[in-house]
Amino acid sequence: MYGSRKGLYFKYGTMIACGIGVIVCIVSMILGFTGMQRDISKYTAEAAKLEADLQAAKETEAVPEQEAVEVNLNSAKMAGTVVSDIQNEYLALFAQSAKGAIEEDAMYARMKELREELVKYLDEDSAIQWYLGDPTQVAATWSFGTNYDFTEKTVPVIWMCYDDDNTILAFVTGTYDAETKMFSDVQRHATLVGNSYIGVTGEPQSELTDAEVEESVNNIFDLAGSIDTGEDTAMSDEEWEAYKEAMDQNARARAELRDLMMGGED
């Protein structure tokens, strides 16, 4: 009796153990397959993304045709030179006006024509006179920088404004689009030296040598002093009032000049 029950326990025990073993094997196999499938899915997704990247690389990084580049660069150079010529004519008009060598009406009429010409190449905000230095104190000249870099359809460009001593007064960067034949992303910059000739009041700088002008306005301590650090700069009330007054005077002088040069009598 006891022996027969023992046999029965052994039989069921063996069956249960084998069953558990089989189940464990099946579950581990399924989990293993799932992990492998996950790896395949991951690599498949990566391959799909790389396919797209490759296509994009082929399309966007197309090598420009030499002939097309030459045409685009020449086109940019011609347009850029027209713009610098117009800027130089603005400066010449400014100088003639300062000497009283041109009637105001004639000057405004010509400035209007120049602006109409400029808007063919520049957006409304950029199609203005770029440098407003006092012509009695500085002889400024714009030149279009030779282009050495480009993408398939665009040409980065630079215009530089020097005085007769090759001091940089201002420069303008932009991008020429060979399809629209216009400049965009136009960024205008004036140097501290160039800016010192704009809206000048007080002692004429023409009595100083170029080096003296530069030393007096261009040194790095002046540059550091002109930075807004976004914090209370601990000026006294009197200093703050004097600073504001000086800034207001400067702003008024600039506004008057700009109005004058933009043809305020339209």
Added chain:
Amino acid sequence: MAKKKSSSFLQKAAPVLLCVVILVVFIVIRTVVVGIFNNRTASVVARVQELTNQIESTTVNTQVAQSTVKETVTGLDTVRVATDDELAAKMFEEILNWSDQASYESCREAAKTNYGMTEDGSFLGTFMVEALEITSDDGTTYNMFDNPEMFGVQAGVNSSYAGMKSHVVRIDGTNYSYLTEVAMLTKAPNGGSGTMNAVFSYTVDGDGKITNVEAFGLQQ
């Protein structure tokens, strides 16, 4: 009797044998399926590698072809520009990182020693000029760096080079001339900070020597 014993053994061993059979079948299935999965994985991984290589070679080929066109049309060697940019950045690191009188003086010395600049040249004569000092009646000396407010400078008198963007403006034989926008960070004593912008002009010759360095602060 022996037949009965054998039958009893088979009866007892049947579940185990069944399990063994099932396991063998599973092992076979697993081996086959793992083989299939491994083949598929290897094939997809190989495709990923192939595409990665293709993208790299497409980019490199395009860059080489673009450089060739640029050099043919304009004479611009883009590798040379990248090298010159590295040299210029190294120079800016050497001469535009200062925080007190001692480091300012050592930057000026580096400008003279490493780049042949002189006190009466444009850079040291008009941009990074000799720092001023004030001596009071009791003989105490005040410098610009520790006492900027005494010199009318409200921001901090310090500079740390923050970056550059170069424009090639002339190529004359092996000499490349650049107009380069440079940003420097300055910190005010009370914790504020701002960016000083300047434009540098310089020429780099075929041996990597930088000359004719001029710098002009930009109006904010």
